[in-house]
Amino acid sequence: xxxxxxxxxxxxxxxxxxxxxxxxxxxxxxxxxxxxxxxxxxxxxxxxxxxxxxxxxxxxxxxxxxxxxxxxxxxxxxxxxxxxxxxxxxxxxxxxxxxxxxxxxxxxxxxxxxxxxxxxxxxxxxxxxxxxxxxxxxxxxxxxxxxxxxxxxxxxxxxxxxxxxxxxxxxxxxxxxxxxxxxxxxxxxxxxxxxxxxxxxxxxxxxxxxxxxxxxxxxxxxxxxxxxxxxxxxxxxxxxxxxxxxxxxxxxxxxxxxxxxxxxxxxxxxxxxxxxxxxxxxxxxx
Numbered sequence: 001x002x003x004x005x006x007x008x009x010x011x012x013x014x015x016x017x018x019x020x021x022x023x024x025x026x027x028x029x030x031x032x033x034x035x036x037x038x039x040x041x042x043x044x045x046x047x048x049x050x051x052x053x054x055x056x057x058x059x060x061x062x063x064x065x066x067x068x069x070x071x072x073x074x075x076x077x078x079x080x081x082x083x084x085x086x087x088x089x090x091x092x093x094x095x096x097x098x099x100x101x102x103x104x105x106x107x108x109x110x111x112x113x114x115x116x117x118x119x120x121x122x123x124x125x126x127x128x129x130x131x132x133x134x135x136x137x138x139x140x141x142x143x144x145x146x147x148x149x150x151x152x153x154x155x156x157x158x159x160x161x162x163x164x165x166x167x168x169x170x171x172x173x174x175x176x177x178x179x180x181x182x183x184x185x186x187x188x189x190x191x192x193x194x195x196x197x198x199x200x201x202x203x204x205x206x207x208x209x210x211x212x213x214x215x216x217x218x219x220x221x222x223x224x225x226x227x228x229x230x231x232x233x234x235x236x237x238x239x240x241x242x243x244x245x246x247x248x249x250x251x252x253x254x255x256x257x258x259x260x261x262x263x264x265x266x267x268x269x270x271x272x273x274x275x276x277x278x279x280x281x282x283x284x285x286x
Contacts, residue, residue: 095173098166124168
């Protein structure tokens with residue numbers, strides 16, 4: 001476990017056997033005077049599943065948006081698969097997949113049609129599109145529903161379709177922002193299974209944010225906890241629970257490092273907008 005005396009700085013694990021696929025140094029994002037992400041140093045290794053935990057406003061989604069090139073950093077650097085997010089954003093986008101909190105599937109199209117749109121957006125070669133779409137539908141358990149309108153899908157089916165959309169180009173890194181938001185426990189387990197299948201089949205590195213501690217424990221090799229924009233601790237579940245030689249629960253670890261005080265505001269009403277979108281998503285996918 002890595003608990004920081006200087007919050008936001010995670011030590012390099014020189015003994016890790018796998019190559020780095022994500023590396024950030026001092027990555028920072030300001031909204032006015034607020035540091036939404038504050039000097040984050042992070043390493044993620046090839047084939048690893050990293051979970052980011054934290055209270056609302058901790059900086060998880062802002063960090064993901066910078067790593068997916070949707071939001072420019074205010075300071076610091078980040079590389080994805082060797083590509084700098086500032087100088088080579090197009091190359092970064094070619095090697096990543098991203099499933100946001102908000103709905104990304106079009107309800108007025110069929111599942112197949114949604115996947116065809118994304119295959120074109122990702123420049124999947126025309127001769128390979130039909131095969132990749134069929135494979136993605138099969139992997140996500142959606143073959144029989146392929147030609148139904150997505151507005152008729154259940155919440156779990158929609159989320160699985162969105163994951164399929166983001167993986168048609170076989171990304172090196174897959175970012176999942178609250179992948180099971182608004183889903184019932186059965187649908188949540190289905191999505192967990194599909195994420196495991198993706199990792200096993202493609203060997204993708206996966207970075208996910210979640211508010212469900214059991215989800216993080218189930219899916220993640222390592223967990224990082226953010227507080228006020230800083231990455232304050234990271235490690236395996238076992239390392240985190242063996243806190244300073246005393247075995248405690250993951251819930252207690254979260255309470256210790258994620259903070260229990262009042263959450264910081266976000267300039268320009270960003271928090272209100274994000275909350276509104278998330279609640280609409282949960283309502284539509286529930």
